[in-house]
Each structure stands twice: as C-alpha cells, then as structure tokens.
Amino acid sequence: MSSSPxxxxxxxxxxxxxxxxxxxxxxxxxxxxxxxxxxxxxxWVLKAVETLETDGDTDRFTASQANRIYDALAAYVDHEETPDRDIDHGMVVLERLESVQDAQA
Known part of the structure; x- marks a missing residue:
C-alpha cells in the first residue's frame, strides 16, 4: 500500500x-x-459497517477506512481457520482495494 492520502x-x-x-x-x-x-x-469500524449496510453494491470508504479494512481482512484471510470461500472472496476484496488505491495515487 502506498503513502496515506x-x-x-x-x-x-x-x-x-x-x-x-x-x-x-x-x-x-x-x-x-x-x-x-x-x-x-x-x-472507523462503526462508519465502515454503516457504509456497507447503506451504500448497496458500490461502497465509498475513506482512505483510512480502506487501509484499516485491508489490514483486518488480510489478517482474516491469513488465519488458518478461515473458510476457503471466505478466503476467496476476501482475496478479491484485497485486490480491489489495492487497485482503487493505486488508481487514485
């Protein structure tokens, strides 16, 4: 992840x-x-949950939220007990977060 916007x-x-x-x-x-x-x-967690529950298919996260979600999600997908289906979806989200951050850098 690049410098903080x-x-x-x-x-x-x-x-x-x-x-x-x-x-x-x-x-x-x-x-x-x-x-x-x-x-x-x-x-940040409360606001991110609110965003997920109200924004529909396209969510708008602040840069700080996106970075923190990335870190929390990366830890989750690396956890040994995480179900494979969650790992697959989590990896897609991690890639998507990286790409939107890179596009705006």
Missing part, C-alpha cells in the same frame, strides 16, 4: 454480496472484540 479522500469499491458479507463479518468481529473487552468500538 488525505482523510477526506474516498474510494469507490464495488463489492458483490458475498464480498460484502466477508468484510462485514471481519468488521463485526472487531465490534465484538471491543464490546467483549468493555471498550468503545473504533469509530
């Missing part, structure tokens, strides 16, 4: 329903982890 820059990322599900699953796990630790969930 301005916080207000957004990326349009087109995701299939299955790809959205995998990203949503990863973000929901982050929410659960925070709640289990009696912590306030990170604002």
């Amino acid at each position: 301005p916080e207000t820059e957004t990326y349009e990322v087109t995701l299939s329903r299955d790809e959205q599900w995998v990203v949503h699953h990863v973000l929901a796990n982050r929410l659960d982890e925070a709640l289990d630790a009696d912590e306030r969930p990170p604002e």
Whole structure:
C-alpha cells in the first residue's frame, strides 16, 4: 500500500454480496472484540459497517477506512481457520482495494 492520502479522500469499491458479507463479518468481529473487552468500538469500524449496510453494491470508504479494512481482512484471510470461500472472496476484496488505491495515487 502506498503513502496515506488525505482523510477526506474516498474510494469507490464495488463489492458483490458475498464480498460484502466477508468484510462485514471481519468488521463485526472487531465490534465484538471491543464490546467483549468493555471498550468503545473504533469509530472507523462503526462508519465502515454503516457504509456497507447503506451504500448497496458500490461502497465509498475513506482512505483510512480502506487501509484499516485491508489490514483486518488480510489478517482474516491469513488465519488458518478461515473458510476457503471466505478466503476467496476476501482475496478479491484485497485486490480491489489495492487497485482503487493505486488508481487514485
């Protein structure tokens, strides 16, 4: 991933329903982890979940959200217990995030 763009820059990322599900699953796990630790969930996670649930097929993520989603998703697809179907969809999302970030760099 390249240098950090301005916080207000957004990326349009087109995701299939299955790809959205995998990203949503990863973000929901982050929410659960925070709640289990009696912590306030990170604002970026809350906003990214809201984006996924309201934007439809094309989601608009800030550069910061896209970077954090990328990192969380990369860790998820590398996890030994992640189902193959999630790995396949997760890898597509990782590639898509890289390509939209490269296109706007």
